[in-house]
Amino acid sequence: MYRYDQYDHQIVKERVAQFKSQVERRLSGELSEDEFRPLRLQNGLYLQRHAYMLRVAVPYGLLSSTQMRKLGHIARAYDRGYGHFTTRQNIQYNWIELEQTPEILAELATVEMHAIQTSGNCIRNITADQFCGVAADELADPRPYIEILRQWSTFHPEFAYLPRKFKIAVNAATEDRAAVQVHDIGLNLIKNASGELGFQVLVGGGLGRTPIIGSVVREFLPWEHLLTYIEAVMRVYNQYGRRDNKYKARIKILLKALGVEEFTRQVEAEWLHVKDSPSTITQEEFKRASSYFAPPAYENLPTDESALQTLRSSNKAFSNWVQRNVRPHKVNGYAIATLSLKKTGVPPGDATADQIDFVANLADRFSFGELRVTHEQNLVLADVKQSDLFKLWEELKAHGLATPNIGLLTDIICCPGGDFCSLANAKSIPIAQAIAERFDSLDFQHDIGEIELNISGCINACGHHHVGTIGILGVDKDGSEWYQVSIGGAQGNHSSIGKIIGPSFASGQMPEVIGRLLEVYVRDRIEEERFIDTVNRLGIDPFKDHVYATPIKHGAFAAGEDAHA
């Protein structure tokens, strides 16, 4: 993975000093809260319902075991013993004291980490496929490009006070696992007809209040022009993006207002000024960045999977886990294992300090000392020998990290919601938990098969509800919490925005609402059809009819209380 040189260290160290000064000036009253807000936000510090929340950047979701241990230490020393992995592949801590933030940042800097630009109206942490470098369907490892882009965007002087936050995602595989179509800029690494590498550039996708699939503004951008082209997009957006209404300030609104042709024309015109400038990426810089992502020292292993198959046939629980949580690796004899952070009873994406330390140790023992965070809020050991899978599974099981539910109903994407977030209209974690409890049976989940259940506590859509096969959105009606349900959303290559099925529900009705949606699927599915296929074939009407056919009793789970506060 990428390692800091003296310049990276220096810049992060100076950032820690700068933020320390800003915190001191806030505490002394020299800075008002209004003046401090944009400063702390550029450093990932939010003021939430109960305390400050600090979001730490995990560039493209990649962590070393050393960094992971530091994250566990911070959870223990400065928070309440746990952290929350987010849909931007970052980690956030919910119980932080303002006075301690400079010290936390100084600790992070010792392991080459920071919280720079993890919030605020700037270019955020760039996300990527969690299987970069190991996926069999990958064209080339995109991480060198992303690291170059990360450095370019770090403290870019011109683009720190954009109209709104700005999110970039990069995909290099046949199957898009980075949700590039719903980002402000989505980049697909592709080859042109002459076999040269470059990017297809999408702009203006996004979720939030106005969910939109991104538009292609350039079919092929040779890779060396990546920085200058993005500079051109950013300059057009910084000048012409709306600033009068924060709900209309994302680049997607500008692109829709201008139309994709006019927007593209403006970007291309701006690019002519900066194309071939010194920001053009050199072959040497690409090579340097690539050297940090060279494959680890894989052993030459046999392709024989019979031992694994024998273990699977004698142990159904292990076999379920392999089926759902293990994916093929591009190197013979290795496998990619996903560690589920979606055990029923635990808020999705949460990990305790002990679990964090434990996973760091597993990374050292089984996966060359590295791990990844997924945007579905799970963890990945990307380079596990197939012959180690059984041992790994047994150890994961003992620590509550082996739930075989990746891609299934209880692998819920969920924002922190009203338990923590001051923007939320409604709680989301108790809804996730009530649904997970109702459908805890693994046999049932495996029968239902692939489905994405995404929950957001407000329209900002941190829980990506628009692209959930089933999406749940918390809404406020006359001061009480209600939930709007949509179906038919999808991420990846066939991204689509879900359709709302009708009037919203009370929290206690939600498990039954999900139950009824699943009943329609089980009743009407044909052959190998997934839930999303059935929705696409039949439309939402049969689902809607069944859900609203008879009144739904309110359940009694404790969504009305601050159960997690």
Place this chain on the structure above:
Amino acid sequence: MPKIIKDKAIVNDDWMLLKLAEGESAEAVNVPTGKQIVPLAVWLAQTTTLKTRSDIGVWIASDERAEVLGDAVASLPLIAIDFPSFSDGRGYSIAYQLRARQGFEGELRAIGDVLRDQLFYMQRVGFNAFATRPDRSIDDALKGLTDFSDTYQTSWDQKTPLFRRVPRPAAEESL
């Protein structure tokens, strides 16, 4: 006399900032004698008379375009860009383009909601003068210019990105 930061030092400022009062029009307003920074609209309405003076600067609001100044950028001694609020970042792109595209070489001054923690970015995009908010210490603000000793990317102040400027190490061969 009020003070500003100019070319990394605190100096006295003898320019006056002209703002249109309610009911005043750009065409009719009287531009006093002496060094005056006038709104872009006033400059455009009274160019014929104002361009004969050597003590006129122009200030640009964040929703205006500096391109309309045309050739005047070659002779104006001072252009100011207003930051109506800390979070309005349009002025950074206006400044960069004034320097990089329009070739403005005079004093480029940030006015409005200008505080210590913006100065590092502002100087990078081409500002060399800062009328910091009078309710805050200008001596403290000066420190904002030196928050970082190096930068990754190009802007007006640094035409070469770090990766072309210095030798940076590749990963050591894995064992």
